[in-house]
Structure formats: C-alpha cells, structure tokens
Amino acid sequence: MTLVRLLSAGAVALALSAGISLAHAAEPAVAAPPPSRTAMILFLIFVVITLWITTWAARRNRSAADFYAAGAGISGTQNGLAIAGDYMSAASFLGISGLVFASGYDGLIYSVGWLVGWPIIMFLIAERLRNLGRYTFADVVSFRLEPVEIRTLAALGTLTVVAFYLIAQMVGAGKLIELLFGIPYLYAVMAVGALMILYVALGGMLATTWVQIIKSCLLLGGATFLAVMVLIHFGFSPEALFASAIAVHPDGTSIMMPGNLVGDPISAVSLGLALMFGAAGLPHILMRFFTVADARTARKSVLYATGFIGYFYVLTFIIGFGAITYLMNDPANYRIGADGTYNKVTDLIGGTNMAAVQLANAIGGSFFLGFISAVAFATIVAVVAGLTLAGASAVSHDLYTSVIAKETPSEDREVWVSKAAAVAIGIIAVFLGYVFENENVAYMVGLAFAVAASCNFPALLMSLLWRGATTRGVFIGGLLGLVSSIAGVVLGPAVWVHTLGFAHAPFPYDNPALFSMALAFGGIWLFSKTDKSKRAQIDKAGFKAQFIRSETGIGASGAVAY
Amino acid sequence: MSAKASLIQAIEGDPKFHKLVAKRTRLAWTLTGAMLLIYFGFIAVIAFAPEWLGIFISGAMTLGIPIGLAVIASAFVLTGFYVYRANSEFDRLTREILEGMK
Numbered sequence: 001m002t003l004v005r006l007l008s009a010g011a012v013a014l015a016l017s018a019g020i021s022l023a024h025a026a027e028p029a030v031a032a033p034p035p036s037r038t039a040m041i042l043f044l045i046f047v048v049i050t051l052w053i054t055t056w057a058a059r060r061n062r063s064a065a066d067f068y069a070a071g072a073g074i075s076g077t078q079n080g081l082a083i084a085g086d087y088m089s090a091a092s093f094l095g096i097s098g099l100v101f102a103s104g105y106d107g108l109i110y111s112v113g114w115l116v117g118w119p120i121i122m123f124l125i126a127e128r129l130r131n132l133g134r135y136t137f138a139d140v141v142s143f144r145l146e147p148v149e150i151r152t153l154a155a156l157g158t159l160t161v162v163a164f165y166l167i168a169q170m171v172g173a174g175k176l177i178e179l180l181f182g183i184p185y186l187y188a189v190m191a192v193g194a195l196m197i198l199y200v201a202l203g204g205m206l207a208t209t210w211v212q213i214i215k216s217c218l219l220l221g222g223a224t225f226l227a228v229m230v231l232i233h234f235g236f237s238p239e240a241l242f243a244s245a246i247a248v249h250p251d252g253t254s255i256m257m258p259g260n261l262v263g264d265p266i267s268a269v270s271l272g273l274a275l276m277f278g279a280a281g282l283p284h285i286l287m288r289f290f291t292v293a294d295a296r297t298a299r300k301s302v303l304y305a306t307g308f309i310g311y312f313y314v315l316t317f318i319i320g321f322g323a324i325t326y327l328m329n330d331p332a333n334y335r336i337g338a339d340g341t342y343n344k345v346t347d348l349i350g351g352t353n354m355a356a357v358q359l360a361n362a363i364g365g366s367f368f369l370g371f372i373s374a375v376a377f378a379t380i381v382a383v384v385a386g387l388t389l390a391g392a393s394a395v396s397h398d399l400y401t402s403v404i405a406k407e408t409p410s411e412d413r414e415v416w417v418s419k420a421a422a423v424a425i426g427i428i429a430v431f432l433g434y435v436f437e438n439e440n441v442a443y444m445v446g447l448a449f450a451v452a453a454s455c456n457f458p459a460l461l462m463s464l465l466w467r468g469a470t471t472r473g474v475f476i477g478g479l480l481g482l483v484s485s486i487a488g489v490v491l492g493p494a495v496w497v498h499t500l501g502f503a504h505a506p507f508p509y510d511n512p513a514l515f516s517m518a519l520a521f522g523g524i525w526l527f528s529k530t531d532k533s534k535r536a537q538i539d540k541a542g543f544k545a546q547f548i549r550s551e552t553g554i555g556a557s558g559a560v561a562y
Numbered sequence: 563m564s565a566k567a568s569l570i571q572a573i574e575g576d577p578k579f580h581k582l583v584a585k586r587t588r589l590a591w592t593l594t595g596a597m598l599l600i601y602f603g604f605i606a607v608i609a610f611a612p613e614w615l616g617i618f619i620s621g622a623m624t625l626g627i628p629i630g631l632a633v634i635a636s637a638f639v640l641t642g643f644y645v646y647r648a649n650s651e652f653d654r655l656t657r658e659i660l661e662g663m664k
Contacts, residue, residue, distance in 0.1 A: 105615070108630040109608060115634055116601045119641045123590040123597075127648075239621035246622055256624040257616030258608045265609040272605050296653060299645050306641045310634045545566075548573050551583055552656055554663075555566075 038370025039377075046214070046378050047195065053210045054203035064411040067204035067418060068135035068393055069290040074209055076297045080304020083288050085212030086386045087114075087279070087305070088219055088312055090172065090379045091445060094353045096313065100320020101327075101355035102345050104245070104255025107320055111313035113272055117279030118306040125280055126302050127295035128464050128550040136390075137286040137456065138398045141463045144542025146471040146535055150459075151398035153478045157455040158283040158394035160482065161448045162387045162425070163432070168444040169387070170433030173380040176373075189433040192381060197426035199385040200392060201419040205291060208385050215375075215382035220308065222375045223315040226356065229363045230322030245324040250344050255324075267509050274513035278449030281457030284390035295553050316356075323355035326362045333358055388425050395421035443494040446511060450489060454481035454516035462524045464550065467543040470536040473528025481520025488512020572663060582655040589647055593640050604633050 061067050074082070092114065100107030133139035138154030170189055177188035199207050234240040242256060249255050279285065289298050327333045333349055334342040345352060360372040396418035401409055409417075459478040462469045489495055491507040528536070549555050573579050607614060607629075615626030 105624075105626055105630070108626075112601070112604065112630060112633050115637050116597060119597045119637050119644075120594055122641050122644055123594045238627070239623050242622035242627075253616070253618075256618075256622065257626050258612035265606075268605050268609045269602070272602065276601065296649065299648055303638075303641050303645045306638050310638050313634060314631065544574070545570055548570055548579075551586070552573065552579070552659060554569070554573070554660065 036366075036370050036373060038367050039373040040370075042371055042374035043377050046218075046374060050195075050207075050211050050214065051198065053214075054199055054207040057203035057207035057210070060206060061204050064135070064415050066206065067415045068287075068397065070204070070206040070209055072291060072293050074291040076292060076300030077304055078209070078213055079288055079292050079297070079301035080308060081216040082209045082212040082291070083285060083301055083305035084308035084312070085216035085219075085382055086282075086284055086288065087309055088216070088379070089169070089383050089445075090376045091168075092313075093219060093223065093316060093379065094356050094376065097316045097320040097323065097356040097359075098351075098353040100317055101323045101348075102352040103259050104249070104251070104321070104324075105257050106259050108313075108317055109258065110275075111316065113275035114279070115306070115310050115313060117276040118302060118309065120276065121280045122299065122302040122306070124461065125464070126289055126298045127553075129286060129289045129460075130292065130295045130298040131550050131553040131556045132464075132546065133290055135287070135290055135397050136393050137283060137460055138394070141459050141474065142402075143463070144546045145463060145469075145474060145539050147402045149471055149475045150463075151402045153459060153475050153482075154456070155394040155398040155403075157281075157451065157459070157478065157482055158398070159391055160486070161281075161283060161452050161456070162391040162394075164444040164451070165448040166384060166387050166391075166425075166429045167432050167436050168441045168448075169380050169384050170429050171436050171439075171441050173377065173384070174433050174437070176377060176380070185437055186434055189430050192384060193426045193430035193433075195381055196385045196388045196429075197423050200388045200422040200426075205287075205389060208389050209288075209291060211382045211385055215378045216308065218375045218378055220312060220315075222360075222372055223312060223319065225368075226322065226359060226363065226372075227315040227318040230318055230326075230359075233322075233325075241318075241321055241325065245321045248328040248344070249324050266514065267511065270509055270511040270514035273517055274446070274449045274453050274511050277453040277457050277513070277517065279452075281452030281455070281460065282448075283394065283452075283456065284386040286456075286460075287390055287393065294556070319356050319359060323359040327355065327358055330362075333362075384429070388422055388429070391425045392418045392422040395425075439499070443489060443499070446494070447486070447489045450485040450511060450513050450516065451482060453513050454485040454520050455479075458517065458520040458524060462521070462528075466524075466528075467540060467547075468528050469524060470528040470531040470533075470539040472531045472533065472536065473524045473526070476527040477520050477522070477524030480523040481516050484519045485512050485516035488516055569663065573659065576659055576662060578655055578659050578662070582652060582659065585655075586648070586652050589644065593644055597637065597640055600633055600636050604629070 063071075065071055092111075096107050096111055099110060129137065129140055132143050136154065136158075138151045138158075141154055142150040170192060173192045174185050174189035177183070177191060178185045183191075199211055230241065234244065245255060246253050251259075288301070292298050292301055327348065328344045331342060334344075334347045335349055336342050337347070348354065348358065357369060357372055357376075361369040364371075396414050400417045401414055455478050458481055459474050462477070463474055488507050488509070489512060491505060492510055492512065493505040493508070494510055496502050496505040496507075615624060615629060617625045619625050619628075
C-alpha cells in the first residue's frame with residue numbers, strides 16, 4: 001500500500017517538475033502516508049555527505065573568485081560531470097522515460113532536442129566565454145558594452161529564468177518529500193530551501209559543484225543499473241526488447257515511429273529552437289565555464305558533458321521500453337476500473353512519469369525503489385542549488401556592483417551581498433513554492449528555456465561575434481526577446497487555455513522561441529545599426545581587444561593556486 | 563602607447579593569428595552547420611514523412627531507432643572532432659603566437 005500511495009502522489013510532483021506531460025497526473029495521496037524507510041535513510045546519507053563537503057568548501061573559500069567560480073580550479077572531467085548534473089533534472093529522467101513508456105519513439109525526439117544544443121555551445125560559445133569572463137555571463141556581454149545597461153538586462157534574464165525554473169523544481173520537490181518523509185508540504189519545501197541556502201551561502205561554487213558531481217554519479221549509476229537489468233533480461237537483443245514492447249503496448253507497432261508529439265511544422269521548429277538554444281542561455285550552466293582554468297579545460301568539460309548527457313538519454317529510452325515490457329501486463333501496477341479492466345498507459349499507478357520508479361520496484365524491489373526515489377530528490381536539490389547560486393551571483397556581481405553601488409565595493413562586501421542574496425532567493429523560492437502548491441506549473445520549465453534562448457543567448461552571441469553590436473542594440477533586442485517569450489507563453493495554449501481557462505489562445509503555438517528569438521536577433525541588429533550615439537563608437541572600437549582576447553585567451557583570468 | 567595597446571597591435575599584425583582565426587572560424591561554423599542540418603533534417607522528417615522512420619529493418623527494429631541514436635552520436639562525434647582539432651592544431655598556433663609576443 002505504501003508503494004501505491006507513494007507513486008500516486010509522486011506522480012503529481014514529478015509531472016509538475018517534468019513539464020512534459022500532465023495529461024495523466026493521478027489524484028493526490030489521501031492520508032499522510034507512512035514514509036519509505038530506505039529512501040529516507042539514503043537521502044539522509046546524501047544530505048550528511050553534501051553538508052560535510054559544504055563545511056569543507058566553506059573553509060577553503062577565501063575570495064570572490066573562490067565563491068563564484070571555485071577558484072577556477074575544477075578539472076575538465078569534474079566540470080563535465082557537474083554540467084551534466086546541472087542539466088539532467090528529475091524531469092529528464094522520469095519525464096522522458098515516462099514519455100517513452102506512454103508513446104515510445106516520441107520520447108527519443110525530446111532527448112535529441114535537449115542534447116543538440118551542446119555541440120553549438122562548444123563551437124560558438126564555450127572557449128570565448130572562458131577567455132572573456134570571470135563569474136557571470138554578463139561579464140562577457142559587458143566586456144566592451146556599457147556595464148550598467150547590459151548587466152541590468154543580464155540580471156533580468158537570469159532572474160527570470162531562475163524564478164520560473166525554481167518554482168517548477170520547488171513544487172515538485174515539496175510534493176515528493178512530503179510523500180516520502182510523511183511531513184507536510186510546507187515543511188518539505190522549507191527543508192529544500194534550507195538545504196540550498198546552506199550549500200550556496202556557506203559553500204559557494206565549490207560546494208555546489210561537488211553536490212552536482214555526486215548527484216550526476218548517482219543518477220548515471222542508477223539509470224545504468226536499470227537499463228542493464230532490462231537488457232540482460234532480453235539477452236542484450238534490442239530487437240527482442242522492441243518485439244516484446246510491441247506485443248504488450250496498446251498502440252502496437254506505432255510506438256516504433258513518431259506519433260503525435262510534434263504537430264505542425266512551425267511548432268516543431270519552434271520547440272526545436274527553444275530546446276537547442278535554451279541550453280546555451282541558461283545562467284547556471286554558463287557559470288560553470290568559469291570554474292575551470294582555461295579554454296582547453298572548458299572544451300574538455302563540454303565534450304564530457306555531451307557524452308554523459310547523450311549516454312543518459314539513451315538509458316532513459318531503454319528504461320522506458322523496459323517499463324513497457326515489465327509493467328504493462330501486470331495488473332498490480334495499475335488502478336483497476338470498476339469493470340475490472342485498466343488502461344495500460346493512463347492507469348499506471350502514479351501516472352506515466354512514475355514508469356522508471358515502478359520499473360525500479362519491479363526489478364530491484366523496495367530497496368532499489370528507495371534508491372531511485374532518493375536519487376530523484378538529490379537531483380532536484382542539486383538543480384535548485386545551482387539555480388540559486390546563479391541568481392545570487394546576478395544580484396551581487398551584476399546588479400549590486402555595477403548598477404546599485406555608487407563606487408566599486410570591496411570583494412568581501414560583494415561576497416557578503418551574494419550570500420545575503422542566496423538566503424533571500426531561498427526564502428522567496430520557499431514562498432513561491434508554497435503559493436504555487438496547487439497550481440499547474442508544468443509550462444514553467446519550457447518558459448525558462450524559451451526566455452534563455454530569446455534573451456540571454458542572443459545578447460551573448462551577438463556581443464561575441466558581431467563587431468557592430470552596440471549597447472543600445474543588445475539592451476533593446478534582449479528586452480524584446482525577454483518580453484515576447486514571456487508574452488508568447490502566457491498568451492499560448494498552455495497558460496491561456498489550460499491554466500487560466502479562456503476558450504481560445506491569442507498565440508496559437510505552445511512554444512514562442514521561433515518568434516521571440518527572431519525579435520531578439522532582429523532587434524539587436526536594427527537598434528545597433530541605427531545607433532549613432534557616442535557610446536556606439538566606443539562599443540565598436542572595443543571589439544578588437546575583445547576579439548583578440550576571446551580568440552587567444554591573452555589576459556584571461558586564470559586559476560587560483562591554493 | 564600603452565603596453566596593452568601595443569600587444570593588441572602586435573597580435574593583430576601576426577599572420578599566425580589570422581591563420582588561427584580563419585581556421586577555427588571555418589571549422590566552428592562548418593560543424594555548427596552540420597549539427598543544425600542533422601537536427602532540423604531529423605525534425606523535418608518527423609514533421610513531413612514520419613512513416614519513413616517506421617519502416618521495419620530488422621525484426622521489431624525500425625529505421626527510426628538507428629537514425630535517432632545516430633543523431634545523438636553525431637552530437638558527441640562532432641564535439642569530439644572539434645576538441646581533437648583544437649587540442650592539436652589550434653592550441654599549437656596559440657602557443658606560437660604567445661611565444662612570439664615575448
């Protein structure tokens with residue numbers, strides 16, 4: 001009975017954090033469920049280890065470079081794991097395997113979209129970012145442009161992405177912990193908030209990086225175990241796995257080809273753009289490039305991250321098909337209707353997003369179920385810590401030092417502001433998590449990606465590559481992208497119709513990226529071209545020095561020796 | 563003239579710097595183009611000819627599976643190729659430019 005309750009409430013939580021399919025979310029748990037002992041013990045072990053690392057990191061943190069960028073002393077392999085940790089959320093693990101469970105091949109389409117942004121980051125951004133910046137991506141955009149306006153824009157873009165991402169993660173985490181620990185939702189959200197404040201405010205980037213690395217290893221290890229167990233069962237023959245899945249899935253052979261996930265071509269391209277370029281505009285991901293010593297290590301990090309993330313998505317595909325074959329013929333995994341029958345997709349206990357967790361139970365029993373649940377927590381806690389650090393850095397390093405403070409503050413003062421901002425963001429996140437408890441927040445991850453692709457990414461790319469980009473152009477174009485991407489989501493079907501309850505959406509597509517990215521790039525071009533101000537001359541004159549440093553790394557901030 | 567300005571001028575006048583930039587720019591945009599082509603080609607097939615991905619090729623295996631996995635693999639292979647070229651050729655050129663400045 002524990003399992004049933006656990007799965008049904010967990011489904012709501014993960015559907016919310018996944019942002020993929022809310023269609024099959026189950027009813028919430030009725031009474032306070034007994035906590036899962038294994039999950040609790042494993043999660044407490046994770047908490048103890050990570051807090052120990054945090055105190056270790058706090059003793060080593062001495063300067064702003066330590067706090068923001070771990071002294072630029074993280075190795076390529078470590079950073080590759082940390083990037084993968086920041087990027088592989090519980091949403092991609094449970095959401096994509098659930099999507100494969102429900103509709104087969106369509107899950108692979110999402111995985112591919114989430115991966116293909118990484119090569120672009122490598123070819124166009126990673127090395128230049130490392131060569132030009134120190135702590136935040138605004139360092140890079142404002143390298144030759146007017147800092148006050150550019151850092152204001154970057155902070156707006158960063159805080160918007162962080163806020164939407166955080167709400168989705170907090171609500172998902174709160175519901176899951178409420179369930180497994182049997183404590184009320186509000187306390188669960190407060191516990192997550194307290195953990196992320198401790199990691200970030202005490203341990204800074206060094207602690208946050210190690211939390212990501214541990215989470216990455218746990219997630220990759222758990223997913224590998226699940227996938228290998230499935231493959232062993234089928235004698236490592238994919239044909240046998242697929243044949244068995246076709247035989248039990250109600251959709252039969254159509255699970256082996258694209259289904260209804262991608263509608264009209266415009267939606268397909270718009271979603272593709274948001275997934276692809278959103279990754280290149282996520283502030284907590286971009287910060288990771290400043291934690292390594294030089295451009296060479298930055299390259300290595302992206303290669304490793306791409307490998308880990310791609311491998312992980314292949315695993316989720318196998319896990320999804322494994323769940324079809326293991327779960328669909330066993331009525332014990334389903335809510336049985338009054339007539340004694342059940343729908344093999346929608347009636348799965350806990351909903352389709354619980355497919356991987358159900359599979360863990362079917363393969364490894366309650367211990368492995370507890371392990372996978374604990375991994376899902378660790379995943380969410382790590383992601384919110386990364387987001388908090390990115391938000392706090394935007395407040396202290398971008399807003400406070402360049403926009404608010406009249407004169408350059410001391411390093412100690414700046415770090416103090418950052419820690420205070422981390423505490424504030426943690427408290428606000430708890431508050432928002434509480435306010436949004438019963439709201440549909442599934443669209444918020446998509447919104448975060450759309451804003452990242454439409455505001456942060458165009459500002460970064462154009463300032464890096466186009467000599468003619470001016471402060472005015474980047475500022476106005478970036479704002480256009482920010483406002484239009486938010487407007488597109490709010491006026492689109494997901495929010496306007498499904499959340500607010502209006503009949504017709506003024507904006508017909510679920511993802512605005514195609515239009516908002518075009519507005520941002522077009523705006524940057526137009527308002528730079530027509531910019532005849534004195535500042536525009538300074539901006540363009542500064543390109544040469546920026547270009548040489550971005551290409552060679554001469555003058556770049558290096559690693560701090562401990 | 564400040565030390566920084568003279569350094570910029572020296573690098574700008576270095577033919578090796580132009581060689582480095584030209585080579586790296588060409589490779590980066592070629593690979594970016596290849597990735598965009600592969601990914602949006604995949605999306606185009608899904609949008610316009612999805613049944614083509616459903617052709618059975620070996621038992622229960624459809625053509626879409628190896629193609630989807632190939633897109634994932636291509637992301638890693640293209641990234642790896644860039645790192646290979648950068649680690650050997652581009653880093654060597656950068657080092658030579660820096661040594662020329664001393």
